[in-house]
Amino acid sequence: MINRRNALLLAPALALSRPALAQATRFPDRPIRLIIPFAAGGSNDIVGRVITDGMATRLGQTFVVENRGGAGGVLGNEAVAQSPKDGYTILLGGSGSFLISSLVQPRVPYDIIKDFAPIGFVGNAPNVITVNPQVEAKTMGELRDLARRARPPLAYASPGVGTTGHVLGALLSLEFGAEMEHIPYRGTGPAITDVLAGRVQILTNAAAPLRPHIAAGGLRAVAVAAPRRLDFLPEVPTTVEQGFPNVLSSTWYGLLAPTGTPADRVTALHAALNATLADAAVKQRLQEEGVEIEPSPTPADYGRFIEQDRKRWQEVVTRANIRAE
Structure with a gap:
């Protein structure tokens, strides 16, 4: 039992331990690795680097970008799914490399719903x-x-x-x-x-x-193939305008972490991502890549989007009998 005298003796030690504890639990306190499941130089690479540059400024920590292409995105996705669940390895997921590859590849060593924690949506191209x-x-x-x-x-x-x-x-x-x-x-x-x-x-x-x-x-x-015209191709009508409302498709981008990543770290990454997407210079750079920025209000909103998009493309893949050999 701690009496008043012992409590007074312990107080200085407890006071000294609090800053150390806070420092130990600060996130991030070391570089974060972003895996892009494509070779360097393409649109995915550009989007990933623009996003991480902005997030690094807001989190006060550097990002290390690792391009890991192969198997339609499966190799990069698997590397993140199997990484430590600490928020220090995240994935640039996309419509093709993340979602569609999971539907058409014969053997995928992860489940895109169960094995990944959504961080946030970047936008559509x-x-x-x-x-x-x-x-x-x-x-x-x-x-x-x-x-x-x-x-x-x-x-x-x-x-x-x-x-x-x-x-x-x-x-x-x-x-x-x-x-x-x-x-x-x-x-x-x-x-x-x-x-x-x-x-x-x-x-x-x-x-x-x-x-x-x-x-x-x-x-x-x-x-x-969208509900509204593109700002930089305003003369091109949409599929919806022309009577084909089901023909909708975009190349989208978003960030994910392994399932089990602490919620507070996912929240911190989501906040840094959305703050980056609100930056005027970032908006301009992504618009040059044809990306219409659409930040998700919460990580859960991005998760629901993935589930809905997966269901839609699963129907197409099944009807068309698409399989990667």
Whole structure:
């Protein structure tokens, strides 16, 4: 039993221990690692580095970016799922590398709902449906009619099996009620090259890499697969405007940690992310990549979005029988 005399003797020691305890539990007190499941140089890499630069300023700690591509994003995702649950290893998740890969890869060593703790949503890069200018279709209706009568079938290019471009092409085929051939490439660049050359008729992708080719006339934009028009392609009508409300697709980005990461650390990361997204310079840089910023009010809101988007694309993947070999 601690009497008054002992309590007075212990008081200085307790007082000295409080700053040490506070320092020991401060987060973050060392660099945070962001894993990007793509090679350096692409849109995912740019978005990840812009976000972490801003978060580092707000958290007072550096971020180390690690590009870990391979297996459609599975390798990078797995590395985060298996990392310590302490908030010091996080993932830049995306529509293709995180969500769609989990639906089409034959063996995925994690569950995107059970094994990851959502931190926050970054934003969407709505996909644009484009064709080679020699294709006699300027609207979604004309493209549908052409797809239905084309012999051999129209072909659509994608950056690879299980990418957002792949499943959007499959969704077009389902909505058009027409057979279409999928031609996968190793990245967006080679896919664009073959569509520009006329070897493949259709390409769907985020707007940023397509925009210069649309402006130069090498690609014709048929529609934006979104509810509203893009600010930097205001002349391109949406799929919704053209009577195809189910044809919606975007390349989205968000941050995740392993499930079991302490809630207060997830909250701290979420707050730093949203503060970064509110910065004018960050907004401008992401808009240059075609990203429409859409911060999530809470980590749970981002989690609900993932569940809803997964359910929507699961239906498309099942109907189109998409599987990565």
